Amino acid sequence: MPIVCPYCQNPLGVKGAKPGRYATKCPKCTRKFQLTVPEDPTQEPVASPLKSETMAATVAGTQSGATQPATEMAPKPNPLLSPTLPGGTDIPTSAWESKPNPTIAGARPTVTPGSQLPTDQGFEVDSEPSSHSSMTSSPPGARPTQLGGYQILEELGRGGMGAVYLARQLSLDRNVALKVMKPEWASSPTFVSRFTREAYAAAQLVHHNIVQIYDFGQDRGTNYFSMEFVQGETLASVVKSQKKLDPEVAVGYILQAARGLQYAHAQSMIHRDVKPDNLLLNDQGIVKVADLGLVKTPAFAEAEIARELDTSGVVAPGTVPLSVSSGQITMANVAMGTPAYMAPEQGVDAAAVDARADIYSLGCTLYDLVTGRPPFEGKSAYELITKHQSEPITPPEMIVKRVPKALSEIILKMVAKRPEDRYANLGQVIKALEAFLGISSTGPFSPREEHANLLGECVEIFNNAPTAKIRSKALLGAGIACGVIVLLSLLAKQFILAGGFLGLGFMTGLAYFLIAGFAGKTYLFTKVREVIFGNSLVDWLMMLATLVLGVTVLVVLKLVWAWVAFGIVAVLIATGIHSALDRKVEAERSEALDRTEEMLRSMRLHGLEEQTLRQFVCKYSGEQWEEFYETLFGYEAKITARDLWGRGDRGRLRKKYAAWRDPIIQWIDSKQQSRRAEREKRLLQKIEEKGLEAQGVNLMTARRRAHRAAEAMVTMAAEIKEASRQPAALKVEKPSIGQALRHAAEKPEDVLVDREPGLHKSASDRPLGIILGPKPRFLAGVVLAGACLLWMHQNELLTQENAKALSKGVQDIASQSKELATKAVNTKDLDVLKGVKTPIIEVKVDRNQTVPLKAPFLPKNIAGQFFNWFNPGVAGFILILSSFFRGVRMSYFAIPAALVAFAGPALGIPGLNYDISMLAGTGIGIAGWFLGRSR
Known part of the structure; x- marks a missing residue:
């Protein structure tokens, strides 16, 4: 039912709305107007300007975006768009259809929800512009300048979940796509908690054909997720510019997307919104699936929970339905996706679909690529869904003659009405598409x-x-x-x-x-x-x-x-x-x-699969392959290739490039991984805690449960990442990422009970570690060593004469050692080495003639007793060396050693003068080297 905004003439549409009057806002000009939906379904809705701002109060008072009709009439039941709860209660289904913003390059004629209109009471359409691609941009509106560690550059688009921005990650100096959740959605702690779990699970997916989720966070109450920014264009833009693609080219693109989706399905993740706008083609010809795990809405989350309740009768910890906390009725059936590419069963209940729904949508996308249009076209979501459910699809070869019949048959099987008539999984789809192209990914690859x-x-x-x-x-x-x-x-x-x-x-x-x-x-x-x-x-x-x-x-x-x-x-x-x-x-x-x-x-x-191509480049690039490979694919890909295929003849590793960087990068990665885990743990705990409180759990119980859930999720994610780095032959069969993290969040004790001994906080994180940890030892060592150097400078101990004497003494020791070693080798008598004599190094330093350190805020009596010899320097050197070992075990040796070296004479031990105290402290420090290192 098309309408236009009475102010800006923006074309809009209404679907399945209940009769009555509504006060709402145009998603384009943001001005409020009145919508009247007549009781007679044959009559079209009427949009008219508001006479006063008071008429908009019914909209402004709802955070979720659901509008309340001024006059309510009995709705006419609709078996498709007005689902019914088990008790027979009719649920109103009112939402908007809005044509995409024409200023967004590459936008397709898909249905998207209005920003202020009801999206939690009926048919859900989450159809954001593909904002990960550099080809999609829109005029920036009011936007934040910075979120967390990201500088906002421009707005890329807006959609069902919220706004998407092009942002600069300051720490890595790279562009990312930053997706910001709608404020009204963020006001539901239970939904934010569930959504964050799904996003965190999606962030663990690392595949060449999936847009990588980098990070998630909160800043001043705003929830955001950063993702890979793909330099290229969407397949929707490609079709728009070329009208239709060559069949083999289209299959090559879809084959890549199918591999990415197959990996996601193996991790128990269903996309539910596969379409050309969500398939991004980068400059290297790699297709990446976007928005995986980030297309859900509060209503859809409620529907999933309702289905869990319906099948199990029990709510898992932390998954109380939104309806319980909000007092609203939860829908049993919600459809989510883009109607032009949506599987028939998804139009009835998206929460119940499986991987075959993605196969259907991928088939519709392939249909679009080879014919230049989706399988069905219509003026409303209702019309499109009805056609997908009931009308036969015209075979592609009947629309475009150059489409081979074999490919047409593959597409028609992918878009079969009944899920059981389609391919059972994407592995079968990939095999069929590879057979069409005349390749195979199962056997060894032999390049031309x-x-x-x-x-x-x-x-x-x-x-x-x-x-x-x-x-x-x-x-x-x-x-x-x-x-x-x-x-x-x-x-x-x-x-x-x-x-x-x-x-x-x-x-x-x-x-x-x-x-x-x-x-x-x-x-x-x-x-x-x-x-x-x-x-x-x-x-x-x-x-x-x-x-x-x-x-x-x-x-x-x-x-x-x-x-x-x-x-x-x-x-x-x-x-x-x-x-x-x-x-x-x-x-x-x-x-x-x-x-x-x-x-x-x-x-x-x-x-050809990406992994196969990289193996080809690695193996066929000769002995000096690493720099070339790193320039093409990056350092991390090179390290992976070195482990998998880096050996040459007779199993020997080929020549490495700039291997001196490896230990430095490993140390940085270890440090950053620890930092990231702590940050993610704090954020997950905060979000889980708020979600539990919203369900009525008391603060202390919510805090304890949230802490355990966050620790379990981060621990499981670390294990998943570690397992992904292992060669395929060494990998152990484990639960999927989605299942593992969901289980960790709902039953953290199952995850932590066997891992508890290794999950205790390091000693440096405890109160004792704050005082005795490596960082405090380093700072104290620097202060003592610096004070000693200043004392030496003030007393002019490093004169040219003393330096020459020191140099001569070192040379004499080296010369004598060389002569005696040569003699011992020639005579084969090791007793010769006993004749070594330490020469006298005539460095003119007399403690009785030195002046104590002069420094601000340092009392003279303390300076005279502790800062008038080399003891602070030795103590500082011991502490600095000990700081390279984590934990407090080293502190049990390093701190006594430094204390003896620094303040030995003041301890009152007979015979412990300044020189002997330095030697004693050094001896304790050497013992710490062998006994104090953490294992």
């Missing part, structure tokens, strides 16, 4: 000779780029030259020059890392940026303390101005390397990479 030759040629061009070889030799030569100069300067006792060139090498490397990282977004730079952005206050204090300690060392060694001068030179050198060499290397390699990507795009189009 032209593909192998082209790949080998491109790899050779990539690895033999002239400037890349010059760059490698130049960097290696510069590093060796700098090291030689430092060594020669030390031998010549030119310590300031040695320190300056040492700083030149360090600062050049740092400057090049930063410049190349900012310009090229290198993986290691991105990871370092991520860990820095995630630092806590204590982490920032540790970084500041380290910087202060470094500056103090430079001041004491009188190297400040030398490092400043060499720092300027280092920046110039790094900039020159990047400008003159890096960019030229990219230009020389670009053609080889472009040709390879074009070949891979063509192979994807012909139905």
Whole structure:
């Protein structure tokens, strides 16, 4: 029943509305108007301007968006759109149909709900614009500037769930699609809790053909989810521009989507809204399924819970229906999806459908790609659903003659009216589509000779780029030259020059890392940026303390101005390397990479699986495959490929590229995984707690249950991720992701009981750990070491004369050791080594002639007793070294060791003077190295 807004003439539609008068708002111009639905179903509804704002009070007072009619008449039952509860109660089904915003590129003529109209009392249509793609954008309206760690750039679209924005994730400096939940939906804690569980489960899905969910969070009461931003376009946009696709091209796209959906189905996740708008094609020719696990609404969640109640008679913990907490009647049947692509059974009860509903929608999408239009067209959702349920589908080859009959038969089986007449699962669909394309994913892959030759040629061009070889030799030569100069300067006792060139090498490397990282977004730079952005206050204090300690060392060694001068030179050198060499290397390699990507795009189009393509590139790229592979697919994909296919002849690992990064990245990943787990645990606990309170659970019980549920879900998610990293041959059969996380949320004790010993908080998280943990030890060590350096500087202990004496003593020890070792080898008599004599190092330091440390806020008596010798430096060094070991076990050795070294004479132990206390403290610290490390 079409109508238009009386103000902006925006075309709208009403479906199954109950007779009466409604005050509501146009989703386009947002102005309120009156809608009159006559009792006679043959008459069309009338939209008219409101005479006063008071008439809109019936809408403004409802948070859920359900409007109350000013005059209510007996509704006419509708077997499809007006479902009935088991008790025989008729449920009104009033909702809107709204044509998509014409300013959104690639929008298809699908039905979407109005933003202020009833969506929780009837037919649910969740048909957001595909906002993950760079090709979909709309004029920005009122929007937040920042949510959590995301900077909002522009609005991409609005739909059933809420607004979707293009945002910048500040920690990783990357674009994401940020989906923000409607405020009226967020006002229901029970729904938010259930929705978050589903989204958290969907976030664990990692597949080439699924849009990745990165993160979820809350900021100032706003719930949001960040997802992969796909640089490309939707298949809806492709069809719109090309009218219809070549059958083999269309099958190649759908085959990729089917693989992504098959993976989701294996994890007990049904999409329920498969359509061209939700299939995104990126620049590499990869199709990704969007909105998986994020298409549900409060009414649909209630319907799922009602079905659980109907089948089990018992509500699982944390899944009390919204109707119980809100006092509203819960519908037994709700349809959700896009009518043009919706399975017949989904129009009756979406909560009861299985994976075959996605097969039907995928078949309708393939039908659309090859014919240029969906199987059915209509003016209303009711008309479309009725056609899907009752009218036969015209075979595709009768619409477009170039569609082969074999493909037409596959499509018709996918869109059979009865679920049992369709393919039983997507595995059968994939097999049928692969057979149509003449390929198979079950047997070993043998590339064509032209593909192998082209790949080998491109790899050779990539690895033999002239400037890349010059760059490698130049960097290696510069590093060796700098090291030689430092060594020669030390031998010549030119310590300031040695320190300056040492700083030149360090600062050049740092400057090049930063410049190349900012310009090229290198993986290691991105990871370092991520860990820095995630630092806590204590982490920032540790970084500041380290910087202060470094500056103090430079001041004491009188190297400040030398490092400043060499720092300027280092920046110039790094900039020159990047400008003159890096960019030229990219230009020389670009053609080889472009040709390879074009070949891979063509192979994807012909139905080859992504994993198969990556295995092909890994195995056929020769001994030096890693840099080429990483440039194509990224560092993480390279590490996975190294574990799966990285071995060459005789099972030996082939040459690694920049392997020095691996331990650094592993440490960062471990740190970030721990941070992420704690953040997710806190957020899940907060959401679960509010959901339980909304169900009437008292605060303390809700808090305890929410804590256990959150801990169980995060623990299970970590196990799932770990299992996904294992080679296929080593994987153990486990429950699906959806089932595992749902079970963890509802029955956390089943998950935690066997894992409890390993799930206790680390000692550093306890109150004792706050005082004795590695971070406090590090900060205390830096303070003591810095104080010792300042004391040495104030007393001018590091003079040129003392430095020369120290250097001579070290050289004498080395020379004597070498002579005695040579003699012992020649005579085969180890007793010769007993003749080693420690030379006297004439460093002129007399404690009686030194002055205690002069520092603000440091009393003179304390300075004279504790800061007038090297003891603080030794204690600080012990604490700094101990901070590299987590937990408090090391503290049981490190803190006594530092205390003895620092304040030994003040302890009153006979014979424990300043020098002996330093040795005793060092001995305790060495014992801690063997006994205090956590295992």
